[in-house]
Amino acid sequence: MTDIFDLASLRSEFPVTKRMLYLDSAHQTPMATPVRAALAEFLVEGNESAGPKPVWVRRVETARENVAQFLNASPGEIAFTKNTSEGLNIAANAMPLIAGDNVLMIEGDHPNNAYAWLNLRSKGVEVRFVKLGDTEVANAATFAPHIDARTKVISLSHVTFHAGQRHDVADIGKLCASKGVYLVVDVMQSIGVLPLDVKQLGVSVLAAGVHKGLLTPQGLGILYVKDGLDELKPAYIAMSSLANPPDDYIARPDDMAPRKDAGRFEMGNYNLPDLHALSAAIELINKAGTANIEQHVLALGDRLISHLDELGVKLVGPRSRTERVHIYVLDLPVAEWMEYFTQNQVRASPERGGIRISFGLFNSLEDVDRLASLIKERHKQTSRSQAVEQID
Template sequence: MSRHYDVDAVRREFPVADRMVYLDSGFQAPLARPVKAAIDLFLREGLEAAGPKSVWLDRVEQTRARVARFLGVSADEIAFTKNTSESMNIAANALPLRAGDNVLMIRGDHPNNAYAFLNLQKRGVEVRFLAMSDVVNAESFLPHIDERTRAISMSHVTFHAGHRFDIESVGALCRERKLYFIVDVMQAIGVVPIDARAAGATFVGSGSHKGLLVPQGLGLLYWDKALKDLEPTYLAAASLAEIPVDLIARPNSLAPSPTARRFELGNFNLPAIHALGAALDMIEQIGVANIQNHCFELGDHLIAQLDELDIRLVGPRARLHRAPHIYVLDLPATDWFGYFDENNVRVSPERDGIRVSFGMFNTVADVDRLIELIRKRGLKQATAAA
């Protein structure tokens, strides 16, 4: 049981929990029954009515508004994309960066955040990387800022070891120095409360297949609408302020939408947006803060068990600096990943070991099963077998 919500009731909505010990939501969240039901509704409507498109598009806007409330912003600041990578590329290319300008990032952060900005090197933009550490805040970036620094881009939570960085202090620094601030919240959203406006972000990008419980193929982008000069590098009818009624392109009417729809290219991933609406229902009924606190307690239990086994936790231990749901065990993936898989425990191999990532449905019993398998095999035996 959890002190924060009825985990057993939530667990019943995830059939995977009856089939295996699923500790891999940082890779892909398993499908929940209400999310599947929303996709089934979309498919049934398409099957029986060839698609009530106006109804579907109304639901898109309803979900857009719900995403906005979820992030503490307005609906006209939210665009739908394909994934985090597309969101990061949209953001990087919308910034008015020139040859000689530089962008600050964190070495070892998610590569698809980095590549979006590294691709700007062909325009003469320099990317500078800070060293990864357990604590990253405004003070970490301050010594690296010079007169040509224009932007900072970073993850809120790192995918590989569960660092949780102080985006609020970095955002305040960016406001003070008039820098653009881009945040990848893929590993945080749905588990860690996020207020994009309070963070002072220019753009916030994410996918939806982890904490938001949606199958792959849907991304989100927040854009601070006060920054009207930030425009997409591409254009489609859907991204215009005035879509021509006759659908004839006119060279003298190219103004982008005043909303975040300027960053959209037309048709949506409709089944995924239906799924997102149902997922937000689940998450909001439980409360993100409750999910976060439940995962923190699972993490505390995991860390205590690892300490007994003298297994090092890769990444931060303190709640202030760690994500509630992502933990990397210093166990060589080549030795351990197959063993866990053979015993019906789903985890991820990571650059530094074995990653355990919790979802809203996980329990102390799931952690105990993982630890039981480690004790059963023994560290010395695993090393010898390797």
């Protein structure tokens, strides 16, 4: 155990930890018991009272307040979407970009981010990819030499899924503010794992889904749009996006002004079950505290790195504490190691550079030690069979 929070009681909310060594929170987190209970309660309400929709809709607003507080934003800056991709596409299509403008990204960033911007090439918008090694993190200096008079947007992941780099978004935010460039950040990997403060980060737009650090099943996304960016216009319109939706449900062609707040980007009915789950998940996360979760997963990372050094296994991403969080890619041949881990009830992910180990708030130092002893065991097996081959 690390002594940062009451891990034993938190871990007991994740029954999956009794069945397997779950080291794959960057893929999706296992469902916690309070989240399951919130979903079950929603199902009972739907089943037994045909859905108290006004109550559910009120709870959507509570969830919005919870999310806003979580990000140090105001509720009017939060829209609910389907996932990260939808949020990033909303952002890309809302920006006042014209032919000849350019968008800066990191080469190899998540394709769901890249495609949202690459799709604007049909309008004559250029996407420029900046190169960055797997052990490096992006900061203002990474982008500054690439900015010109037609650079309108920088878009990147906060924490990368493929090497675990934690980019210095606050530094990039300062650069964007000084150059009048929008900053769009995919926080899918960092939300719920690190404290996120939109003001401190200096972002224009944040997008995420809920199925990783936010401990909620797939199908719901969060979009933060900074207050006052009125020039960001929704590409799609539904009643829910309008400032004055018609009470009689008859469309008014002469009154289609969008809402002023981030709700202008929302489309129709919500994912109500997931919103119930999300409020329960945020309550659980707040009990632990994101600053504590960050310290906890960093401590697990420290332990993992010291094991890897002893075992002679290279880390694909950065080693420094300020440049990583909960994602660690081990430079091991993917096919054989994935098979070995699966046989030993270890859940991890195959990644570009090796095997991705990622921690959640429920993981323990003992989990890390168990992983290390499995790697050691496999190394022993391999050297034994190599010795036998040499004798043969």
